[in-house]
Amino acid sequence: xxxxxxxxxxxxxxxxxxxxxxxxxxxxxxxxxxxxxxxxxxxxxxxxxxxxxxxxxxxxxxxxxxxxxxxxxxxxxxxxxxxxxxxxxxxxxxxxxxxxxxxxxxxxxxxxxxxxxxxxxxxxxxxxxxxxxxxxxxxxxxxxxxxxxxxxxxxxxxxxxxxxxxxxxxxxxxxxxxxxxxxxxxxxxxxxxxxxxxxxxxxxxxxxxxxxxxxxxxxxxxxxxxxxxxxxxxx
Amino acid sequence: xxxxxxxxxxxxxxxxxxxxxxxxxxxxxxxxxxxxxxxxxxxxxxxxxxxxxxxxxxxxxxxxxxxxxxxxxxxxxxxxxxxxxxxxxxxxxxxxxxxxxxxxxxxxxxxxxxxxxxxxxxxxxxxxxxxxxxxxxxxxxxxxxxxxxxxxxxxxxxxxxxxxxxxxxxxxxxxxxxxxxxxxxxxxxxxxxxxxxxxxxxxxxxxxxxxxxxxxxxxxxxxxxxxxxxxxxxxxxxxxxxxxxxxxxxxxxxxxxxxxxxxxxxxxxxxxxxxxxxxxxxxx
Numbered sequence: 001x002x003x004x005x006x007x008x009x010x011x012x013x014x015x016x017x018x019x020x021x022x023x024x025x026x027x028x029x030x031x032x033x034x035x036x037x038x039x040x041x042x043x044x045x046x047x048x049x050x051x052x053x054x055x056x057x058x059x060x061x062x063x064x065x066x067x068x069x070x071x072x073x074x075x076x077x078x079x080x081x082x083x084x085x086x087x088x089x090x091x092x093x094x095x096x097x098x099x100x101x102x103x104x105x106x107x108x109x110x111x112x113x114x115x116x117x118x119x120x121x122x123x124x125x126x127x128x129x130x131x132x133x134x135x136x137x138x139x140x141x142x143x144x145x146x147x148x149x150x151x152x153x154x155x156x157x158x159x160x161x162x163x164x165x166x167x168x169x170x171x172x173x174x175x176x177x178x179x180x181x182x183x184x185x186x187x188x189x190x191x192x193x194x195x196x197x198x199x200x201x202x203x204x205x206x207x208x209x210x211x212x213x214x215x216x217x218x219x220x221x222x223x224x225x226x227x228x229x230x231x232x233x234x235x
Numbered sequence: 236x237x238x239x240x241x242x243x244x245x246x247x248x249x250x251x252x253x254x255x256x257x258x259x260x261x262x263x264x265x266x267x268x269x270x271x272x273x274x275x276x277x278x279x280x281x282x283x284x285x286x287x288x289x290x291x292x293x294x295x296x297x298x299x300x301x302x303x304x305x306x307x308x309x310x311x312x313x314x315x316x317x318x319x320x321x322x323x324x325x326x327x328x329x330x331x332x333x334x335x336x337x338x339x340x341x342x343x344x345x346x347x348x349x350x351x352x353x354x355x356x357x358x359x360x361x362x363x364x365x366x367x368x369x370x371x372x373x374x375x376x377x378x379x380x381x382x383x384x385x386x387x388x389x390x391x392x393x394x395x396x397x398x399x400x401x402x403x404x405x406x407x408x409x410x411x412x413x414x415x416x417x418x419x420x421x422x423x424x425x426x427x428x429x430x431x432x433x434x435x436x437x438x439x440x441x442x443x444x445x446x447x448x449x450x451x452x453x454x455x456x457x458x459x460x461x462x463x464x465x466x467x468x469x470x471x472x473x474x475x476x477x478x479x480x481x482x483x484x485x486x487x488x489x490x491x492x493x494x495x496x497x498x499x500x501x502x503x504x505x506x507x508x509x510x511x512x513x514x515x516x517x518x519x
Contacts, residue, residue: 007401009401010401010402010403013403014403014407017407017410021414035417036414036418039410039413042406042410043407046403046406046407047403049403050402053402129402131403132311132402132403135402135406136267136311136405136406139410140304140307140409143303143409143410143413144274144299147299147413148299151281
């Protein structure tokens, strides 16, 4: 299930920690222990943050496969923490029907997407292995929000306990969609030309002097063996 | 060549001092540590006019901002040299010395925690705060446990960084620390008993005041704050020793294992003495 190239030890290990916390919640708690469920979510978000890590980026960037497509392949690994979260919440709701399952599912999906988006932005900024920093930023923020209450003037609770679930669900939905858009945008190939294949290149005078490839379907570059003639023309 | 061969090696203490100074500067420049300090200043501004009899529970701020975040910093700094192991191995300082230097650098967040807690105490004394059921000595012990937590988190991070190899281990360690603390303190909703005090005080960070569900009656939980302080100090020693054991070899490794066992025994005794105190809850 985890694609090749993804660090299975990290994704599997942190997901296993999430499984352990969720299982303990299901076995031991009679009422929804939201703090522990969210600790499990931190572990799962850490797992998602490492999905885009690629130590061989320099080599892989040269293969004829777009970064977006490679990102899509890697995102299959996010299914592991997402499935753990979904199954955990579903089992917990079976045991304790008072669990706000829909809100928690949206919250989990949103948190995982935010973690992937943070990693995608860092990768776009040039980091081949953005997982450590993305996990620290997202996980640290989540831990802080679990330990401390938000200021009283803050309108929407991020991790609600009793009240505020609809607003929180709306917020996490928005964050999730925005993060997904960020992942798509930040996964564009930095080296690939934006013009479609077959479009004629702009007129460049020195290519004409050199006698390079200026055919309508050409790419504007000189063909092999004909390159250094421009100085002959100029002389 | 002769001059180089003839030069005496620097004593271990001097090397340790130099390394500790270098690591302390790296710590002080780490973005997460600076973020924690900024959060502490923000917190101080926020609670300035809001100090009541439960003011000592605000020590959770340094415990998280430089303690838990320090666990991430400690883990990252410890692992930061893992990619240059060959070069580092050639340096005239072994792994135990380098780990000890990192452990000494954990005094940087400890100093910040001490500064913040001192400010909190002075501010609370300067304000007309209501009388507390906690004696002044117990209040100081409770506040100092916040300082110890701001050293203990980083030491735990150094230990995790030494013993684990996978990325993200620091955050997993932080989750474990917070989970342990929340699990222990959940016994505050149970009736007062020595068993519940044991569950609460075995955590590295314990809350001492709580209230009933309707927040009408605030009370002080049972147990001895000073013995719990001794317990968490011993936990810090355990974390530092466990971090150093990883790199030690031969007789030094055996000695560190022996120290580890002794510290563990002392920690159990300190925890037992902390729990042995009267478990009755006193209204604040």
